[in-house]
Amino acid sequence: MSTIQEQGVPLFGEIVEGYNKRSASDAATVESADLRRARQSAFEKFRLLGFPTIKHEDWKYTNLNRFLKEEYSIEAKSIQVPKITNATIPGLDAYRVVLVNGVWDGKVSGGPLPSGLVIMRVAEALRDPTFAGYFENGKWGNHAFPNLNTALFTDGLLVQVNGTVENPLHIVHYYTAEQNILVQPRHLWIIGANAEVTMVETVHSASGEARVLVNSLTEVIADRNARVGHLVIQAAEAGVRLVNHTTVRQKKQSLYNNYTFTFPGAELVRNDLQLRLEEDHTETHLYGLYLTAGQQLVDNHTLVDHQKPNCFSNEHYKGVLLERSTGVFNGKVYVHPDAQKTNAFQQNNNLVISKHATIDSKPELEIFADDVKCSHGSTVGQFSEDALFYLRARGIGEEKAKALLIAAFAFDVTEKIKLEPVQKYINQLINHHIPANNG
Amino acid sequence: MLIIRNLHAEVEDKQILKGIDLTVNAGEVHAIMGPNGSGKSSLAAVLAGREGYNVTEGEVLYEGKNLLEMAPEVRAREGVFLAFQYPIEIPGVSNINFLKTALAEIREYKNLPPLDAKEFLQLSREKQRLVEFDAKLVNRSLNEGFSGGEKKRNEIFQLAMLEPSLAILDETDSGLDIDALRIVSKGVNKLRSPGNAFIIITHYQRLLEYIVPDFVHVLYDGRIVKSGTKELALELEEKGYDWLKEESREKEVTIS
Numbered sequence: 001m002s003t004i005q006e007q008g009v010p011l012f013g014e015i016v017e018g019y020n021k022r023s024a025s026d027a028a029t030v031e032s033a034d035l036r037r038a039r040q041s042a043f044e045k046f047r048l049l050g051f052p053t054i055k056h057e058d059w060k061y062t063n064l065n066r067f068l069k070e071e072y073s074i075e076a077k078s079i080q081v082p083k084i085t086n087a088t089i090p091g092l093d094a095y096r097v098v099l100v101n102g103v104w105d106g107k108v109s110g111g112p113l114p115s116g117l118v119i120m121r122v123a124e125a126l127r128d129p130t131f132a133g134y135f136e137n138g139k140w141g142n143h144a145f146p147n148l149n150t151a152l153f154t155d156g157l158l159v160q161v162n163g164t165v166e167n168p169l170h171i172v173h174y175y176t177a178e179q180n181i182l183v184q185p186r187h188l189w190i191i192g193a194n195a196e197v198t199m200v201e202t203v204h205s206a207s208g209e210a211r212v213l214v215n216s217l218t219e220v221i222a223d224r225n226a227r228v229g230h231l232v233i234q235a236a237e238a239g240v241r242l243v244n245h246t247t248v249r250q251k252k253q254s255l256y257n258n259y260t261f262t263f264p265g266a267e268l269v270r271n272d273l274q275l276r277l278e279e280d281h282t283e284t285h286l287y288g289l290y291l292t293a294g295q296q297l298v299d300n301h302t303l304v305d306h307q308k309p310n311c312f313s314n315e316h317y318k319g320v321l322l323e324r325s326t327g328v329f330n331g332k333v334y335v336h337p338d339a340q341k342t343n344a345f346q347q348n349n350n351l352v353i354s355k356h357a358t359i360d361s362k363p364e365l366e367i368f369a370d371d372v373k374c375s376h377g378s379t380v381g382q383f384s385e386d387a388l389f390y391l392r393a394r395g396i397g398e399e400k401a402k403a404l405l406i407a408a409f410a411f412d413v414t415e416k417i418k419l420e421p422v423q424k425y426i427n428q429l430i431n432h433h434i435p436a437n438n439g
Numbered sequence: 440m441l442i443i444r445n446l447h448a449e450v451e452d453k454q455i456l457k458g459i460d461l462t463v464n465a466g467e468v469h470a471i472m473g474p475n476g477s478g479k480s481s482l483a484a485v486l487a488g489r490e491g492y493n494v495t496e497g498e499v500l501y502e503g504k505n506l507l508e509m510a511p512e513v514r515a516r517e518g519v520f521l522a523f524q525y526p527i528e529i530p531g532v533s534n535i536n537f538l539k540t541a542l543a544e545i546r547e548y549k550n551l552p553p554l555d556a557k558e559f560l561q562l563s564r565e566k567q568r569l570v571e572f573d574a575k576l577v578n579r580s581l582n583e584g585f586s587g588g589e590k591k592r593n594e595i596f597q598l599a600m601l602e603p604s605l606a607i608l609d610e611t612d613s614g615l616d617i618d619a620l621r622i623v624s625k626g627v628n629k630l631r632s633p634g635n636a637f638i639i640i641t642h643y644q645r646l647l648e649y650i651v652p653d654f655v656h657v658l659y660d661g662r663i664v665k666s667g668t669k670e671l672a673l674e675l676e677e678k679g680y681d682w683l684k685e686e687s688r689e690k691e692v693t694i695s
Contacts, residue, residue, distance in 0.1 A: 385490065390527040393487050394541040394597065395515035395548070404540065408531030408580075 009051055010071045011182060011213075018074045019043050019151055027154075031126065038138030042150035049144040061328040061360040062299045067241045067268050072182040072213050074152065076101065079178055087172045087204050091421035094170040094200065101175055102185025102216070103155050110170075116163035116195065122156040122186055131158060134188055134219070143272070146245045149217040153186035156217075160190045161197045161226075168198035168229070168419065175214060175240050176206035187218040191226040193251075198229035200422060205236040205266070212239065218246040222254040224279075231422060234262045234269055235429060238294070241268040250311075252279035258286045259417060260300065261426055264293035264322070264433050273302045277339075280308040288317035289413045289426075291406075291433055292325035292357070299328035304346075306339040306369075313343070318413050319350040320406055321357035322434075332364040333374060340369050346376040351409050353383065353402075403434045440465050440502060440636050441605055447496035448485050455481045457661035458497070463605070466633040470647055470672060471640045473658035474680040479640045480524060482658070483609040486638075487521035488514050501605065515541075516548035520603035522594040524610040529581040534593070535563065537581050538600050545601060566599040570626035588619035595626040606630075607638045612646040624649030644676035659683055 022028055051068055052059040081100050095110040104121050125131040140146035222228050250256055262269050275284055290298045304313045319327045329348045350359045363376040391401035417423040441463040448456040455478050463469050473479050485492045488511035499506040543553045572592055582590050591611055598606055612620055627650050655671040656663045664683055
């Protein structure tokens with residue numbers, strides 16, 4: 001049944017072969033029986049599903065063909081890591097770790113870690129009885145990429161937070177390759193009861209000929225009363241294809257705020273952000289901004305799964321589409337029969353600047369409780385000619401006027417960032433990526 | 440300063456200006472009056488360079504240069520300012536940043552160094568006082584949620600900040616109550632100087648009680664049909680525009 005996959009996608013065969021080889025190797029036999037079982041079931045699921053095609057509802061607007069035509073190796077080769085520049089956020093007082101192709105070198109900058117903050121390589125956590133159990137979940141439903149990750153991941157970053165961590169944790173993801181590779185980091189953040197932390201993830205890459213296909217899987221657990229700020233800034237260069245699956249499990253009265261920013265560069269960015277509101281009285285804010293250019297394809301799929309009563313969720317994603325880029329927004333809100341008194345709001349606004357750019361925006365609300373307040377809205381528009389003329393009539397050049405209007409459009413989202421240096425950094429990235437010719 | 444010769448313009452193939460001649464010298468205030476649809480606002484739009492207005496004949500010289508060839512921002516940097524009839528609301532762009540950017544671009548064009556933060560603040564405070572503009576509005580998003588009067592006063596504040604040579608006020612009096620009208624007029628009067636000129640477009644004579652023009656022109660059906668001094672405005676107030684319409688129709692008949 002996987003003949004199409006085998007024919008069209010060289011990586012598929014590479015994965016099957018690689019998995020079989022790995023399960024017979026020493027690396028696999030030292031793993032716990034539960035983990036091996038999880039890997040096996042995830043692998044079988046993936047083999048059955050194959051890579052998603054546009055026939056899958058969740059991938060209708062995101063055609064992976066052009067990215068999967070090429071060959072990728074799944075073997076991690078040791079590579080010469082160049083000196084990583086431009087990966088700091090000026091003025092941000094943070095603990096900072098750098099992961100190269102999903103592997104942390106064990107170094108932290110920004111001072112000694114406070115006692116409430118534990119950082120560990122996932123390769124190490126797998127051997128630690130405290131954490132090993134977290135990775136033994138092989139149930140990723142029909143999501144091909146998380147299943148693939150579970151079958152083959154070897155490393156990533158584990159973060160455990162107890163108490164209040166004042167300074168944010170800045171995780172730099174750096175991707176580089178000498179030949180085309182598939183990289184599959186597996187991350188786990190465990191934010192304990194009453195703990196408070198802000199995580200800032202930035203994604204960068206070396207600019208080179210070789211392609212890096214990243215299939216990243218992150219699980220976030222926000223325990224009771226936890227307060228989590230999670231910022232993701234995707235600023236990788238061309239050559240990187242980023243598939244990101246993040247599942248957040250929120251417990252009673254926890255607060256989780258996600259801010260996702262995607263900038264021109266990486267040819268493919270697919271973000272699956274799934275919020276599982278597993279207990280009552282949680283609060284969730286999701287803010288997103290995607291600024292796309294070139295031939296880029298940026299797809300944000302979010303799911304807010306209201307399982308229990310009295311939870312609040314608010315989502316606002318904004319898109320600015322330049323050149324020949326494509327944007328996809330799919331925002332699903334699911335309210336279970338039990339989830340009475342749910343408040344769920346969603347908004348997606350798009351500014352399509354080039355006549356060659358495309359946006360597919362799809363809100364999806366499925367509500368099975370009767371005492372809820374839910375709303376959604378989606379807009380697609382162009383520059384206001386009146387606003388543009390008004391600015392120009394005051395002496396502001398056309399390009400600068402457009403840049404001002406883009407920044408103004410993004411403002412609803414950027415103003416929500418509470419860390420001032422990060423807000424400044426984002427605004428600089430916005431200005432940097434608004435090209436002289438917006439066509 | 441400004442010479443308009445035989446200016447013809449159309450919008451969507453409809454002829455709107457049908458041969459306008461007007462000369463404005465430094466230090467002068469010209470009022471352009473006329474009934475609705477006579478082409479007053481179109482003249483302002485053509486001078487400011489709004490898209491969609493197609494000049495089919497004639498020329499406009501500003502300080503000896505061809506104004507019509509310039510992009511809107513270049514006209515502004517050269518010293519032409521249009522106070523909008525309907526100022527635009529732009530959420531997310533702060534009033535003060537907008538002015539800072541505009542002033543910096545104008546100064547750069549004139550080869551002047553940009554003002555530093557302190558100098559800019561000083562200038563802004565001075566001009567706010569001059570035109571009685573509420574300091575609270577300065578830091579808000581550009582015109583967002585401003586009342587009609589606040590928007591018009593913001594136009595005059597911008598005028599004061601950017602110090603143009605030629606200011607065109609397009610129905611700045613529309614929608615203003617008496618107090619706002621007085622404040623706006625006071626601001627304009629303070630900004631009058633021998634070096635600059637104003638073109639004031641208005642439907643009513645009321646504004647001209649506060650800003651006394653040197654010349655009054657009546658625009659009708661895309662042409663200036665009558666010019667005179669401030670007394671003409673009073674005459675129009677008394678008799679309305681109908682007599683002019685008839686007069687111009689008679690003229691047309693004689694010509695044909």
